[in-house]
Amino acid sequence: MLATALFFFVPSATPAANSSPKPALEVLVLGSGGPRPFDRAGSSYIVMVDGIPRILVDAGPGAFVRIGEMQIDLEDVDVVLLTHLHIDHSADLAAFLNARALTADGPVTYRIFGPDGAGLFPKTSRFVDLLIGEGGAFAYQRTFGADETFSVHDLAINLDSARSTILDDHGLLVEEIATHHGDCPSVAYRISYKGLAVVFSGDMDASALPNLIQLAKGADLLVFNCAVLDPPGSPAQLYELHTPPKKIGQAAKDAGVKSLLLSHLAPDVEGQKEAVRRSIRVSYAGPVAFATDRLRVRVDDKRQPPKKIN
Ligand SMILES: [Zn+2]
Numbered sequence: 452m453l454a455t456a457l458f459f460f461v462p463s464a465t466p467a468a469n470s471s472p473k474p475a476l477e478v479l480v481l482g483s484g485g486p487r488p489f490d491r492a493g494s495s496y497i498v499m500v501d502g503i504p505r506i507l508v509d510a511g512p513g514a515f516v517r518i519g520e521m522q523i524d525l526e527d528v529d530v531v532l533l534t535h536l537h538i539d540h541s542a543d544l545a546a547f548l549n550a551r552a553l554t555a556d557g558p559v560t561y562r563i564f565g566p567d568g569a570g571l572f573p574k575t576s577r578f579v580d581l582l583i584g585e586g587g588a589f590a591y592q593r594t595f596g597a598d599e600t601f602s603v604h605d606l607a608i609n610l611d612s613a614r615s616t617i618l619d620d621h622g623l624l625v626e627e628i629a630t631h632h633g634d635c636p637s638v639a640y641r642i643s644y645k646g647l648a649v650v651f652s653g654d655m656d657a658s659a660l661p662n663l664i665q666l667a668k669g670a671d672l673l674v675f676n677c678a679v680l681d682p683p684g685s686p687a688q689l690y691e692l693h694t695p696p697k698k699i700g701q702a703a704k705d706a707g708v709k710s711l712l713l714s715h716l717a718p719d720v721e722g723q724k725e726a727v728r729r730s731i732r733v734s735y736a737g738p739v740a741f742a743t744d745r746l747r748v749r750v751d752d753k754r755q756p757p758k759k760i761n
Pocket residue numbers: 485486494537539540654715
């Protein structure tokens with residue numbers, strides 16, 4: 452079911468890595484929804500590098516099922532980037548680790564990145580410990596399947612923290628910057644390879660846009676979480692957590708990104724896609740698409756015409 456070269460679906464029965472020639476950088480959408488249960492899994496993506504699944508970005512509930520549906524080979528997925536630790540972005544982390552361990556041929560060394568802790572939210576290293584560390588809820592995981600080593604990194608969360616490079620692996624570069632998501636520590640990520648770049652906003656309110664714009668400058672694809680309508684279309688308190696479409700469009704323009712994928716869609720956004728698109732269009736003229744689960748997005752440096760995919 453081909454829609455465009457830029458945004459197209461992977462039928463659920465088709466192995467994920469079968470296109471030729473293999474794109475340098477590709478995003479598989481495991482989950483395009485948020486915390487409300489409807490027909491989208493929680494936020495989660497796999498980034499493929501040279502056709503090989505390498506990076507898990509967020510692990511929302513339902514990611515595990517989508518990995519199976521899309522027949523994604525986890526053998527080389529050893530990097531996990533968590534934008535924040537809300538349930539709709541992290542609840543399937545243990546299920547992912549379990550699946551990865553069961554499919555591994557040898558020892559696995561994970562590099563897991565996520566925000567530092569504050570208030571009710573543990574730092575990411577503590578979060579991982581609470582799941583699979585000694586005394587953790589799923590401590591048995593370490594005795595199950597492959598030998599696992601965990602290198603977990605807690606990232607700075609103050610908005611004035613400098614952008615940093617957290618991974619530089621044979622030309623695969625991952626950078627991050629702090630964002631702001633109400634009281635929940637949060638970060639955004641930029642993944643670059645062979646001159647291409649994709650940026651994941653995570654959930655963030657508009658106060659963090661200067662950081663996001665800095666991180667996303669010139670990126671080929673910006674995956675921006677679109678969980679609210681323009682005010683007053685959504686409950687007032689949600690604007691302390693999420694960026695409305697008009698500001699997303701302005702940020703995409705200011706960052707000069709080459710394409711925009713709206714994800715983390717809420718039911719009311721789902722029902723107002725044309726209004727959302729019009730709001731984005733006020734500022735941003737590049738290609739805009741709405742994510743769906745199992746969407747496969749080639750990160751391309753060629754500007755594609757806007758294409759509605761759903
Ligand atoms: Zn969320």
